[in-house]
Amino acid sequence: MRTVRLGRNGPHVSAMGLGCMGMSISYGEPNDAESIATLHRAIDLGVNLIVTSDAYGAGVNEALVGRAIKGKREQVLVATKFGNLALAGRGADGGAAALTGGHPDYVPQACEKSLKQLGVDVIDIYGLHRVDATVPIEDTVGAMKRLVEQGKVRYLQLSEAGPETIRRANKVHPIAALETEYSLWSRDVENAILPTCRELGIAFMPYAPLGRGFLTATMKTLDALLPSDRRRDHPRFHAENINKNKDLLKPIEDIAAAHSCTPAQIALAWLLAQGADIVPIPGTKRRAYLEQNCAALDVRLGADEINRLSAAFPLNVTAGTRYPEKQLKSLGI
Numbered sequence: 001m002r003t004v005r006l007g008r009n010g011p012h013v014s015a016m017g018l019g020c021m022g023m024s025i026s027y028g029e030p031n032d033a034e035s036i037a038t039l040h041r042a043i044d045l046g047v048n049l050i051v052t053s054d055a056y057g058a059g060v061n062e063a064l065v066g067r068a069i070k071g072k073r074e075q076v077l078v079a080t081k082f083g084n085l086a087l088a089g090r091g092a093d094g095g096a097a098a099l100t101g102g103h104p105d106y107v108p109q110a111c112e113k114s115l116k117q118l119g120v121d122v123i124d125i126y127g128l129h130r131v132d133a134t135v136p137i138e139d140t141v142g143a144m145k146r147l148v149e150q151g152k153v154r155y156l157q158l159s160e161a162g163p164e165t166i167r168r169a170n171k172v173h174p175i176a177a178l179e180t181e182y183s184l185w186s187r188d189v190e191n192a193i194l195p196t197c198r199e200l201g202i203a204f205m206p207y208a209p210l211g212r213g214f215l216t217a218t219m220k221t222l223d224a225l226l227p228s229d230r231r232r233d234h235p236r237f238h239a240e241n242i243n244k245n246k247d248l249l250k251p252i253e254d255i256a257a258a259h260s261c262t263p264a265q266i267a268l269a270w271l272l273a274q275g276a277d278i279v280p281i282p283g284t285k286r287r288a289y290l291e292q293n294c295a296a297l298d299v300r301l302g303a304d305e306i307n308r309l310s311a312a313f314p315l316n317v318t319a320g321t322r323y324p325e326k327q328l329k330s331l332g333i
Contacts, residue, residue, distance in 0.1 A: 001014045001015065001016070001045055001046025001047060001294070001297075002014075002015045002297065003015060003048075004203075004276055004277075004279060005203075006049075006125075006155070006176050006177050006203040006205075006279065007174075007175070007176045007177055007201055007202045007203035007277070008174070008200075008201025008202070009155075009174040009176060009201065010125075010155050010176030010177060010203060011077055011124065011125075011154070011155060011176070013048060013049040013077055013279060014046055014047045014048045014049050014279075015272070015279060015297055016047060016049075016268075016279070016280055016281075016282070016293060016294055016296070016297055017047065017049030017050070017051055017079075017205065017279055017280065017281035018038075018039070018042045018047050018049065018050055018051065018281065018282070018283070018284070018290065019051045019207055019281040019282060019283030019284075020035075020039070020050065020051060020052045020056065020061055020064070020065055020283065021052070021053065021056045021061060021283055022283045022284065022285055023035035023038075023061060023064060023283075023285040024056050024057040024060045024061040024064060025056055025057045025060075025061070025230075026229070026230040026231075027212075027213070027229055027230065027231070027283075028226055028229065028285075029226070030285075031285060032064060034285055034286060034287070035064060035068070035285040036064070036067060036068045037287055038284065038285055038286060038287050038290050039065065039068035039069070040068065040072075041287045041290055041291070042290055042294075043069075043072055043075050043076060045290070045291070045294050047290075047294065048075060048076050048077050049076075049077050049079060049279065049281065050065060050069065050076050050077065050078055050079065051079045051080075051179070051205070051207075051281045052065045052078070052079070052080045052081075052118075053080055053081040053082070053084065053087075053127075053129055054080060054081065054082050054088060054110060054113065054114050054117070054129075055081070055082075055084040055085075055087040055088035055129055056087075058088050059088075059113065059114075059117045062080060062114055062117035062118050063117045063118075065078065065080075065118060066117060066118040066119035066120070067119075069118075069119075069120075070119060073120065076124075077124040077125060078118060078120060078123055078124050078125070079123075079124060079125035079126075079127065079157065079179075079205075080114050080118065080123055080125075080126065080127070081126070081127040081128065081129035081157075081159055081179075082101065082106075082107065082110035082111065082114065082126070082127075082128065082129060083101030083102055083106075083110070083128050083129045083130050083131075083132060083140075084101065084129035084130045085100070085101045086130075086330070087129075100132050100134050100135060101128075101129070101130060101132050102128060102131065102132025102134070102135040102137075102139070102140040103132070103135055103139075103140075104135070104139045104140060104142060104143035105143075107140065107143035107144055107147070108143065108146070108147065111123065111126065111147050111152055111153065114126075115152065122151060122152055122153065122154060123152065123153045123154070124153075124154050124155065125153075125154065125155045125156070125157050125176060125177065126144060126147065126153040126154075126155070126156055126157070127156070127157035127158060127159050127177075127179060128140060128141070128144070128157075128158050128159060128161075129159050129160075130159065130160060130330065130331070131158070131160065131161050131162075131165055131331075137161075137165050137168050137169050137172075138168060138169075138171075138172050140169075141156065141169045141172040141173055141175075142172055142173075144156050144173065145172060145173040148173065155176040155177075156173055156174070156175055156176060157175060157176055157177040157178065157179055157205070158175055158177075158178050158179070159178070159179040159180060159207075160179075160180050160181075160331050161178060161180075161193075162192075162193065163192045163193055163196040166178060166193070166196050166197065166200065166202065167196065167200070170200050170202065175200070175202050176202065176203060177202060177203040177204065177205045177279070178193070178197050178202055178203070178204055178205065179205040179206075179207055179281070180193065180204070180205075180206070180207070181206065181207055181208045181322060182194075182204065182206035182207075182208075182209065182271065182278075183206065183208060183209045183210060183211045183215060183267065183271060184211065184215060184252070184267055184270060184271070184309060184312075184313040185211045185214065185215065185236075185245070185248065185313055185317070185318040186208065186211065186318070186322050187313065187314075187315050188315065189204070190315070191315075197277070198275075198277065203277050203278075203279055204275075204277055204278050204279070205279050205280070205281050206271060206278060206279075206280050206281065207281055207283070208283075208322075209267070209268060209271050209280040209281070209282050210264055210267055210268070210282055211236075211267070212231055212234070212236075212237075213231070214236070214237070214242075214245065215249070215252065215263060215264065215267040216262065216263055216264040216267075217249045217252060217253055217256075217263040217264075219242075220242070220246040220249070221239075221242065221243075221246075222237065222239055222242060225237065233324055234320070234322070234323060234324065235320030235321045235322075235323075235324065236318060236319065236320035236321070236322060237320070238320060240319075241319035241320035244319040245318060245319050245320070248312060248313060248317065248318070249263065251308055251309055251312040252266050252267060252309065252312075255301070255305050255308070255309065259299060259301075261295070261296075261299055262292055264282075264289075264292060264293065264296070265292060265293075265295060265296040265299050266296075266299065266301070266309070268280055268282065268293060268296035268299075269296050269299040269300070269301050270301060270306060270309045270310075272296065272297065273301055273306050
């Protein structure tokens with residue numbers, strides 16, 4: 001497994017990380033035994049960037065990761081996040097005494113809870129899961145900076161932040177990485193967010209690099225999703241949109257056939273080709289898919305293939321927004 005530096009000031013990480021959300025919530029039924037086996041297999045393959053959040057099952061996913069890395073702590077870099085109170089099951093207006101997700105007094109509380117749930121003494125990469133519109137970003141990152149000074153956190157990251165927010169945050173303390181959705185069918189970040197990260201020396205960690213599974217070309221109808229699957233709430237997976245979006249998959253499938261690999265590997269190879277500062281974190285709870293994803297690092301696309309894929313997925317070609325309208329508004333970018 002080759003490694004890259006996570007931004008100008010971050011640690012060296014595997015060129016492919018592992019997102020852990022789907023092990024506990026949102027996609028299909030949890031299988032802790034297979035998930036832990038997948039985490040162990042990732043470590044065996046040299047994947048050292050393990051990504052979770054306190055919002056994934058209100059701490060359930062952090063606890064799962066904690067069990068998996070017990071006895072293997074020195075082999076991994078744990079990245080977790082805080083501040084996505086809606087996903088964690090508590091709205092930002094959860095009562096007069098409730099602190100909002102980016103409140104500087106809430107930051108150390110969240111960190112202590114994550115340390116306990118993960119069973120670690122220090123969090124390698126600590127991130128703000130969602131920017132709190134009610135709190136200046138300087139105040140939130142200032143509180144995160146104090147965690148670094150106290151030795152509880154090593155590096156800082158942001159998630160789903162806009163260019164100006166990124167700049168202001170980076171002035172308070174160096175931001176190692178930005179974690180935001182990016183894939184062939186979600187290329188909005190190329191306009192301003194990715195250039196801002198590159199200007200400031202901040203790495204980019206694309207989550208959902210396989211379009212929440214759609215770019216694997218295995219879910220061309222809603223029948224591929226369980227009734228409880230959260231993707232059913234996402235406009236891109238609504239019946240009328242998924243029927244349009246499936247027509248986008250042909251170039252991926254054709255190039256995959258030419259390389260004798262999977263469409264998922266082609267989608268990841270395209271993303272990796274966008275720059276050495278791109279560190280995808282595809283999520284899976286199955287060893288077979290983990291191994292497929294890691295093998296994408298060995299797929300070499302020609303310039304004509306990269307251009308063909310880029311042309312097939314121009315900005316705004318995808319039918320439906322990437323989140324429901326309410327969630328999009330909450331991103332504030």
